[in-house]
Amino acid sequence: MNTAASPLLSVDNLTVEIGGANVVDGVSFDVAPGKVMALVGESGCGKSLTSYALLGLLPDAARRTAGTVRLQDRDLTALSERQLRKARGKEISIIFQEPSASLDPLTTVGAQIAAAYQTHNNVSRSEAYDRARQMLADVGIPDPDRRLHQYPFELSGGMCQRIMISIALICSPQVLVADEPTTALDVTIQAQILDLMKKLVADRGTSIVIITHDMGVVADIADDVAVMYAGRIAEIAPVQSLFDDPKHPYTALLLASVPKLHHAPKTDLATIEGRVPTLSEFGAGCRFADRCPLATEKCRIEQPPLFDCGGGHRSACWHIDRMPEIRKVAA
Amino acid sequence: MINYAVQRFIQAIIAIVGVLTIVFVVMHLSGDPTLLLVPQDASAEMIAELRSQLGFDRPIYVQYLDYIYGLTHLDFGMSVVQRVPALDIVASRLPYTIQLAAGALLxxxxxxxxxxxxxxxxxxxxIERILTAIVVTGQSVPTFLSGILLIFVFGVTLRWLPTSGAGELSAMIMPSIALGALSMSTFARMTRIAIIDELSKDYVRAGRARGLSLGQVVFRHVLRNASIPVITIAALExxxxxxxxxxxxxxxxWPGIGQLAIQSIQSRDFLVVQVIVLLISFVYVLTSVLADLVYVFVDPRIRLVR
Structure with missing residues (x-):
C-alpha cells in the first residue's frame, strides 16, 4: 500500500446484501493515484459485486447496506442517482468481462464511442467523432477511420475490449474499474490488453481497480492486491509482499495451487480441500475456517479483524504467527 | 443478397400455389354450384347443360390445370353467380377491408x-397491472363476442356509435377496436418480452456505466434491438x-372481402373465394418478405453477412 500519497479512491466497510446475507462484508481498501489495485478471489467471492457497488450499479436483487466509496473528497454512495450518473463514465468508469456483449450490436462502434463522449461533454457530433478516432488510436486500434464505421460483430473480442476501454476512458476518468477484462479473451490477446492498461496508467495517471481470479494477471499488472474470500477481504498487501510472504492461509494455499512450470507431469495439482460456504452457511467466525488447516475453535466463533503486519500488509487471520505450518502443507 | 431475394421469391410462389391447391380441392369437394344456380323445378338436362357450360363436368384435375393456366394470364375467372370477373367483385370490396385492417392495425x-x-x-x-388486465382481456375475449359487446354498449345502450355499415369515420371505430384487440395483446406481450430480454443484456449495464439513465438506454439502444422480434409479429399480424x-x-x-368470402362460400362461388384466398395468402407472403427486408435495414448483422 502506498501510504505516502493520499488515496484517490477509498472504499470503507462496503457491505452488500442479497436476500439477507452479506455477500460483500465490510470490504475496505484504498487506491492511490496512478496505481493498480487487484481484487482476487474465486467465483462468487463478491469481487464483481464490489466493483459494481463502486459505481452504484448493483443488480436489482443486491443492496448496499453499509459503507462508503470516496472518490477524492466526494462520497459516491451519498450521491443521488442523478449526480451519480454525472460521475459514471466521467470520473469513474467500468469495463466488463464480455466485451462484445457490452456493446449495442446494432450501432457502429464509432457512434457508441462518440455518444459516450457526448454524454458528458456538450460538443458536436463531428467533434465527438474526432475524439473517438483519437481514442481508437490511443488504445492501439489500427486504421481507426475504418473501424469507427464497423459494428461490434465485425470485430474480434480483443478489439471489442479495446473499444470498451476507449469508451471507458474517453472522458478521462480518474478511476477505471475492470471486471475480469481479459477472462473472455485468448491468452495472447490478454497480454496485449494488460499491456494496454499498464500503458494507460503510465500515460494518464488513471488508477485501476482490476477484478480477476487469475494470479498471473495480478502479478503482471497490480501494485496492490486484496484477496477476497466469501465476501470478505482475507488479506491485502503490496503485490510483491503478498506473493513472497502470504500472511493468510487462504492466500498461501491459493498461490500453491497455481500450476508451476516445474510441476512434475501426471501428478495432481494442488487444491484446497472443501468448498466455499454458501450464503446460508456463513457463520459468526472466519468464513475460511472449515477449509483451513490452521483453524481452531476461536476461528469458528470469532471473526478475525485485519491485523497489520507492517509495510501495508494486513491479514484477517488469528494465526498469522503459525503461517510457516501452512507453507509445509502447501509444499 | 440477390440470391436471398430470389430464394424468398421462389418460396413465396410455392406457398401460394400450395394454399391455392388446397382451397381448390376443398371447395370442389364441398359440392357443385350448378344446383344452386338453377331454378327449383329445373330438369336433369337443364342442369347437365349448365354444368357443362360452366365446365364443372370435366375431371377436377382438368378444371385445376385450366384454372392455373388462366392465372398465369392474370385471368382469375368469372363469378359463377354474378357472371362478372371474380377479380372485379373482390376489387370493389377490397378498399373497405383495407380501411378496416388499417384501423385495426393502428x-x-x-x-x-x-x-x-x-x-x-x-x-x-x-399502471403495469392495469395494462396487464387490459392485455389479458384483449387476448382472451373472442372477436365475435367483443364485437357484439361493443355494439351492445356503445351502439345500442349509449347510442354513441353506429352499429353497422361503412359510412362515416365513426362507423370504423368499433370494428377497428374489435378486430385489433387480439393483435394489440399480441404486440403488447411480444414487445414486453422482447424488451425484458434486452434489458438483461450486458450492453444495458454498460450504457448505464457510461452515465446514461435507464430510460436513455431504453430509447437509444433497447427499443431498436427489441424491435426485431416485434417486426416478425407485425408481419404475421x-x-x-x-x-x-x-x-x-x-x-x-361491413362490406369488405371478409363478408364477401362468407357470402361466396355459402353460394359456392368458387372463383370469388379463390381470389380472396389468393389475396390473403399473397398478403401473408408479401408481409413476411417485407419483414425480411426491414430486418436487413434494422440489423447490420443480417445486412452485412448475407
Missing part, C-alpha cells in the same frame, strides 16, 4: 407497443387481421 400497434414498453420498464407498478376481418365484417355488416 389500434394494435398504437396501443400494443407502448403498452408493452410500459409493462417491461415499469414492472411492479399499478397483418395477415391475421385480414383473416379476422371475415368474422368482424359479418358482425358489423
Amino acid at each position: 389500434v394494435a400497434i398504437g396501443v400494443g407497443i407502448p403498452a408493452g414498453i410500459i409493462m417491461a420498464t415499469m414492472r411492479g407498478s399499478v 397483418i395477415g391475421n387481421l385480414l383473416a379476422g376481418a371475415v368474422i368482424i365484417e359479418t358482425v358489423f355488416a
Whole structure:
C-alpha cells in the first residue's frame, strides 16, 4: 500500500446484501493515484459485486447496506442517482468481462464511442467523432477511420475490449474499474490488453481497480492486491509482499495451487480441500475456517479483524504467527 | 443478397400455389354450384347443360390445370353467380377491408407497443397491472363476442356509435377496436418480452456505466434491438387481421372481402373465394418478405453477412 500519497479512491466497510446475507462484508481498501489495485478471489467471492457497488450499479436483487466509496473528497454512495450518473463514465468508469456483449450490436462502434463522449461533454457530433478516432488510436486500434464505421460483430473480442476501454476512458476518468477484462479473451490477446492498461496508467495517471481470479494477471499488472474470500477481504498487501510472504492461509494455499512450470507431469495439482460456504452457511467466525488447516475453535466463533503486519500488509487471520505450518502443507 | 431475394421469391410462389391447391380441392369437394344456380323445378338436362357450360363436368384435375393456366394470364375467372370477373367483385370490396385492417392495425400497434414498453420498464407498478388486465382481456375475449359487446354498449345502450355499415369515420371505430384487440395483446406481450430480454443484456449495464439513465438506454439502444422480434409479429399480424376481418365484417355488416368470402362460400362461388384466398395468402407472403427486408435495414448483422 502506498501510504505516502493520499488515496484517490477509498472504499470503507462496503457491505452488500442479497436476500439477507452479506455477500460483500465490510470490504475496505484504498487506491492511490496512478496505481493498480487487484481484487482476487474465486467465483462468487463478491469481487464483481464490489466493483459494481463502486459505481452504484448493483443488480436489482443486491443492496448496499453499509459503507462508503470516496472518490477524492466526494462520497459516491451519498450521491443521488442523478449526480451519480454525472460521475459514471466521467470520473469513474467500468469495463466488463464480455466485451462484445457490452456493446449495442446494432450501432457502429464509432457512434457508441462518440455518444459516450457526448454524454458528458456538450460538443458536436463531428467533434465527438474526432475524439473517438483519437481514442481508437490511443488504445492501439489500427486504421481507426475504418473501424469507427464497423459494428461490434465485425470485430474480434480483443478489439471489442479495446473499444470498451476507449469508451471507458474517453472522458478521462480518474478511476477505471475492470471486471475480469481479459477472462473472455485468448491468452495472447490478454497480454496485449494488460499491456494496454499498464500503458494507460503510465500515460494518464488513471488508477485501476482490476477484478480477476487469475494470479498471473495480478502479478503482471497490480501494485496492490486484496484477496477476497466469501465476501470478505482475507488479506491485502503490496503485490510483491503478498506473493513472497502470504500472511493468510487462504492466500498461501491459493498461490500453491497455481500450476508451476516445474510441476512434475501426471501428478495432481494442488487444491484446497472443501468448498466455499454458501450464503446460508456463513457463520459468526472466519468464513475460511472449515477449509483451513490452521483453524481452531476461536476461528469458528470469532471473526478475525485485519491485523497489520507492517509495510501495508494486513491479514484477517488469528494465526498469522503459525503461517510457516501452512507453507509445509502447501509444499 | 440477390440470391436471398430470389430464394424468398421462389418460396413465396410455392406457398401460394400450395394454399391455392388446397382451397381448390376443398371447395370442389364441398359440392357443385350448378344446383344452386338453377331454378327449383329445373330438369336433369337443364342442369347437365349448365354444368357443362360452366365446365364443372370435366375431371377436377382438368378444371385445376385450366384454372392455373388462366392465372398465369392474370385471368382469375368469372363469378359463377354474378357472371362478372371474380377479380372485379373482390376489387370493389377490397378498399373497405383495407380501411378496416388499417384501423385495426393502428389500434394494435398504437396501443400494443407502448403498452408493452410500459409493462417491461415499469414492472411492479399499478399502471403495469392495469395494462396487464387490459392485455389479458384483449387476448382472451373472442372477436365475435367483443364485437357484439361493443355494439351492445356503445351502439345500442349509449347510442354513441353506429352499429353497422361503412359510412362515416365513426362507423370504423368499433370494428377497428374489435378486430385489433387480439393483435394489440399480441404486440403488447411480444414487445414486453422482447424488451425484458434486452434489458438483461450486458450492453444495458454498460450504457448505464457510461452515465446514461435507464430510460436513455431504453430509447437509444433497447427499443431498436427489441424491435426485431416485434417486426416478425407485425408481419404475421397483418395477415391475421385480414383473416379476422371475415368474422368482424359479418358482425358489423361491413362490406369488405371478409363478408364477401362468407357470402361466396355459402353460394359456392368458387372463383370469388379463390381470389380472396389468393389475396390473403399473397398478403401473408408479401408481409413476411417485407419483414425480411426491414430486418436487413434494422440489423447490420443480417445486412452485412448475407
